[in-house]
Amino acid sequence: MRFLGLLCDSLAAIAVLAACLPVAALAQASDSSSGLAVQLSIANGFLNGTTDGHVTVMFTPSGTDPMEDTDVTSSPNLFFGMNVYGVATASKVTMASTSIINTVGGVWGFPIVSLDDVPAGNYSVQAFLTKYEKVTRSDGSSISVHFPCGDGAPNINGFGSLTTAITNVSITGDPQTVNLVFNNVTATDAFTGKEIGGCSQGNYEDTETLKYVKIRSEVLSKFWGRSMYVGANIVLPSGYDADDTATRYPVIYSQGHWAADAGPFRYPTANFSEAWDNGTIPGDDGRADRPTPKMILVNFRHESPWYDDSYAVNSANHGPFGDALYDELIPYIDEHFKTIPEPYARIQVGGSTGGWESIAGVIFRPDLFGACFSSYPDSLDFHRHQDIPLYTNTNAYLRTNGSAIPSIRDFENGTQVILATVAQENHWELTFGTSSRSSLQWDVWNSVFGVQGLNGYPLEPWNKITGEIYPAAVQYWRHMDLADYIVTNWNNSYNLGEVLRGRLYVYVGSWDDYFLNEGVQEFQKRTDAVGGRGWANITILPEKPHGGNYQDREIWDYLELVYSWIQDHGPNGTTPLPRNVTVSSSRGNNFTEVLAYGGHQAALKRQAPPSITGGDHCDGAGGCVFQGSVGRWDPGVELEAQWVVSGKPVGEAFGVAQGEALSYAPTTATKRSSIQLWVTGRKLGYVDETRKSNGIMLKR
Template sequence: MKKPKRALMHLIAPVILILTLFIFSCSDSDTSANIELSFPSEHYDAALDGRLIVLISEQNETEPRFQLRDDSKTCQGFGMDVTDWKPNEPLKFDMEAFGYPIHSFKDLPSGEFFVQVLFHKYETFNRADGHVVKLPMDRGEGQQWNRAPGNLYSTPQKISIVNGKFPELTLKLDQKIPPIAEPEDTKYVKHIKIKSKMLSDFWGRDMYLGAHVLLPEGWETHPDVTYPLAIMHGHFPSDFGGFRTTPPDPNLESDFSERFNVEGYNRIVQQEAYDFYKTWTGPDFPRVIAIKIQHPTPYYDDSYAVNSAAQGPYGDAITYELIPYIEKQFRGIGEGWSRFVYGGSTGGWEALAVQVKYPKEYGMCFAACPDPIDFRAYCLVNIYEDENAYYKEGTFRKTLVAGHRDNLGNVDATLRDMNYRELVLGTKGRSGQQWDIWEATYSPVDEEGYPKRIWDRLTGKIDREVADYWKENYDLAYILKRDWAKHGNDWANKIHLYCGDMDNYYLNNAVYLAEEILSETSAPYYNGEVDYGDRAEHCWNGDHENGNHISRLRYHRMFIKKYVEKLHTVAPKGADLKSWRY
């Protein structure tokens, strides 16, 4: 009986070997497929540096380049750095490149998909600190990789993935995103742009700052009046879009806001903009100059309005170059008490940051839903005590840290998801997204000149030395506590914080901690305001009467009135508080 079994095994062994080799060859084919790319010389006649991003989506109603996001509705992306890519030169995409949300090409599901490739163009900067870095220069779009003028992309193409095998592709990046037109001046809205000497010296090339300026009613007919300056910080806005001199368009096709679950939200936005115009020009609104600062950097759509190692002296450039220029051009009073700052989210952090960093140069701040102002609550991470940003770890299990929630607490993205998406969009802090700009603002630079990571982007392990640097330089709540004895007299009556207690990014946690510090101040007491919105989401700004979808459109009219009502608490004796109230 044994001999036939041996004979059978001799026959089976070669078959097993052949099957094994076949299986391995099939799995190897997952990453041996080629995506060959090129761009025509009609778009660029010189070699390019930048980031190639392959995008794979299930539908093409909107292009794949607009579908990469943090939640479960995202498309798939893979990223690859490129140096010295010449026109018409075929380039093979790295099939081992890191991907989000699926990390490897070989793990993609079978099915029918659309593929598109985008090239995000970098420039070379020879900085004053001796570092040479390659970064994407903002081109008027506010550091949006999928909309940046000059970026190249391919026409979406339908493909089939079968049993993990990606097809051979030859794609030409024959589309080029066109330039953005400069906004035009109107009676009320003016646009300025100045070359910053400070920033140009740091970056080794001409760098500019700008602002959209909203003039008060009667500015032209009161040539001898000087005005307070209302400074709005926040993400790169294209214009004073919240100021509309005509009624809403009756032919506007109604849309639906998924975020706010509101039908016809575009009509609401137009109506609010028109209502603001009527309020601004009405008889009872304070006459001030309102501005929106424009300070995009090679890392983000704005600089966070402070000096930093990786981005340069943006805080000083804005405070000592841009704002005095605006006041001189448009008759601002030009004194610290007559300038106040406000904003939400990024703008909320910036409003508090410049008040903290420049105590005498700004007269009051109103910070709504600010980015983390206490790094013990860097969203849901305590960078001083936690070992890992991505997980809460125990002896027998570890739990992913949440990154985003809705107003009922439902989590739709983890912190790891959000960081992995950025890693696809850019290495070395070059994604142009939220977690990267925080590092570009708060971190020292590494040996190459790029921002040091607060944690390893793949593993989440926190770097304690970088955390200590953040604490001493950019943890606003800690700095307030540390320096209250020195600057308390200049901060008193000026600090106002607002946040929804269901902020989508858990930003309320840092506000709670900052409130504890402020409540313990003395000699003098901070004498400001901290307020929370019940079940309110991100962008809540202290409006208890209207929902988020309305209150977020009323920053100007709300905070300008609040400032004027409190102005007497910060204005020096003899200050002109009347001539501009005509």
């Protein structure tokens, strides 16, 4: 790993970061009287009107394209990010060290926090402006986000981004301003803009065996207050005849990252597509040639304003993507293609992100799907969120002994090598967007697993800078803790203990690159505890890393395994899937309930103003005592309280903790004095807010 400057993965580094972030720092960038600054302007013709957005500036060794490597584990870049508001062609925006990140804006850098600490030397510098669109969703929340445009929601330089030219500069170490001009816009030749939904979810031309569909989602469009689309890439089996009304096929729904213009399973080997299209598996595995399994292969396209896909569930931040895919898109596919529209013939598969989506799809929709074959899924149980003991730790970045919690690893000759820590990844993500808008991994988990904060953005489970975990925010993740969801609904009306028995197949390697084996082990432990050993079919292969097919099988062996499950559980199979396990009463993740639990109205209900009581027994000699409550605020909001007498602050403001009980004994108040408690809350991504308690007239 090549990093310049400060590495933010130690206790000392995090303490330094926390200490250098004043609460009352500037809300937006301003000129610096010393040190290094970057002044940004927009050339004529590249911006119509004004826009909010996020600017990322990258410094890389001279002669290197900053976009050549932007990965947290290997990039030589220095990254600096900043929110901008109301930017127009005539605007000049200055990124400077005095504008350190705070409540709503400022600059954040990685791996160097401050521009002032950029070492002297020669660099190639480039800036990118991601434009945000402000929307008001149907639950009343208003936010500004970037809507991807058939490009898989990249964290930087996405469709429509403004860019500067790569500029070579010499940083002297003395006060200096680097001037950059946004004079280009990231475009694509893939879309004409005349297709349904324009470039949303992409538009691709069909081939004989690879078909593309896209529909406008009514439920998503209603939620987002704008047209929203979902799509799918569909690979037809050999011999598929649209005019043959008798023959129908089971479907594998392959989950995963942005599918672009490739169909599912068209990438494992160079000759896979040829064999699939010909309908014959070559006998190069020691067996004779044999026919390919006759199935339709589907890959969803559902890039979201938060990531390259929505995680295929209903969530308070993404909206009803689960309903859009499963209640709108799948019926469309069933209507236009020769599918078998029965649960036993619908199988969910996927790895990593797709691994979580595939098992969640069956857990939440056992009425729709028969089984999942989930490989190295994201955290199935938040007792281990990757390597973070999320329910018990106080910090997401540090173990109890003060060492850094790792996030990405490799093994060299059997020895574990840490490539990145949780702190490093989260700090890197901050350079691409605040309020979980980076379109990167930790932020999308915040948006999918969590609920909305009062500001309309995801209620983050920890402080992105210090790593301090907010237990109250973590508790809202439990509805997406799949082990907890199953155990909680084991033998109630959902009856998941019987409904899901034998339908969940999960594989992971013990050397998973992202420690995802730990969440699988926790899931196995919790479900075995109530269902008996093997209730879910768990395979943990020793020393296997992240990647590959289910159980590390060769592709044809894998597909034949899935096909055999379908045959065995069909009406004429050896173990038909019982009708009583695919009933609608077991359906979960209801969007109405999701919003009631975690939408904007739920966020409003979490709040309460400060309040005071007392003052009834004043003896005129200083014996009055008032009790105060700071009210209820979102987790992570830092509070400062002030006692106020007749509208005037008394004494100094003081820091308070949420839930802390306060008391006040006035010494100078007169009989006609009114006593109040004012509490100010501050949090990254929130506008500073002061709430005032009820007033009580002093009685003497």
